[in-house]
Amino acid sequence: MLLSDIATVVGFDHCLTDPDLRAAYEVDWTGRYRGLSPAVIRPGSVDELSAVLALCHGAGQPVVVQGGNTGMVGGGVPLRGELVVSVGRLGNLQVVSERRVRAGAGATLGRLQQAADSVGAGFGVDTAARDSATIGGMIATNAGGINVVRFGPMGDQLLDAGVVLADGSYLPSLRQTGPDHPAHGLIDLLAGSEGILAVVAHADLTIAPDPAAVAVAMIEVPAARLQSLVAGVGGLPSIYAIELFGGPEVELAASGLGRSAPLSADWLALVECRSDDDPAGALAEVVGDLPAVVATNPSVGRELWLFREALTEGVSRLGIPHKFDVRVPHAGLNDVRASVTAAVPNGTVFVWGHAFSNRDGHPTANLHINIIGEVDDEAVFDVIENLGGSIAAEHGIGTAKRHRADRARDDLAALAEMKRRLDPKRILNPAVLLPDDF
Ligand code: MLT
Ligand code: ZN
Secondary structure, eight states, X not given: OHHHHHHHHHOGGGEEOSHHHHXXXXXXXXXXXXXXXXXXXXXXXXXXXXXXXXHHHHHTOOEEEESSSOOSSSTTSOTTSOEEEEOTTOOOEEEEETTEEEEXXXXXXXXXXXXXXXXXXXXXXXXXXXXXXXXXHHHHHTOOOTTHHHHOOGGGGEEEEEEEOTTSOEESOGGGOOTTSTTTTHHHHHTTOTTSSXXXXXEEEEEEOOOSXXXXXXXXXXXXXXXXXXXXXHTOTTEEEEEEEOHHXXXXXXXXXXXXXXXXXXXXXXXXXXXXXXXXXXXXXHHTTSOEEEEOSHHHHHHHHHHHHTHHHHHHHHXXXXXXXXXXXXGGHHHHHHHHHHHOTTEEEEEEEESOSSSSOOSEEEEEEEEEEOOOHHHHHHHHHHTTOBSOSXXXXXXXXXXXXXXXXXXXXXXXXXXXXXXXXXOBSTTSSSOTTO
């Protein structure tokens, strides 16, 4: 009955019950998280999304919300038999001004970047998954990406959002939701709420012109120089990105690309600086005598970026990776690889990530530890916590980490309170982020 009512709303072609059609929505792209759903619902408008959620709410039917399905923590797959609500068709994009773009939840990051580019602007969050990752999911996880050192994560780009609540009511502007409404204050919790509070329908995001001159450098960094190099480069006014990886990772990327690795050392730092005048001189001063390949020509710079962007796919070619997205203080960076390797003697460990986790200069990195082989996940989490880090950085808690969520996020009480107000039946992403006892 529920499904036929839903099909009447979205059309039978967008209420997928055939197992073959559902299959791609029931597993995350790494292949690690797999569930089963009675149907995949693909609303084609905000009105349809509202009507679908109203029906689910009436029936007490749990849902998981899915965008580009590029998540890494099992937050978008129906692990408990939920209905999948895919926002993929809500992909509208509208350039509101040279400083503001409105994106439907299902618009990919790549399309948003093109829209910004059409008015000579750039968007502050970027990731290698740009052609699949969608704006709603990126807000839900508060994705940071490669330019987080400059612009902060998704939440810092969010000017406003329109959402649909669990009962199907549509709020076109969270900024204008008055103090008497139960969703008042939701805008401040939305980024990172992982779809448990409301479904993002569309968002207004800030865009701005990128400075014209670019310098990209790949730098060999011995362990003893890592902290000072990262602090020095991170302090440059022109800094746009500082990515870290090491010998095993650059070899992995090089083999996928069919090229040879340009450099190798304890650490490689891939740095991008941008400014209106040439940023290369100031960057060279900080790099000093460290061996480096430097490109001021953007297309040569993009060649260097290939070695970073090939890592996620490269590791997936080796098997289904265990993915640990963690935050580590700079003082602990040099211990990560050895300590994790010691904790997973039967695993092959790859470490890469973003040298900063925000734009405030706080000395913590968002690291992605990817392990192929046999892994005791809890042992890896313990290593990170013993280094003074946190088990979640920019991919979210999802289902993968929610048993340890209380050690990773200090806003659980606020999230739980908002959840009780907005989704008392717990139909939105019920197995995500909040532990069951919250
Ligand atoms: C990245 O920055 O490469 C992605 O966020 C992470 C990953 O593939 O683990
Ligand atoms: Zn990342």
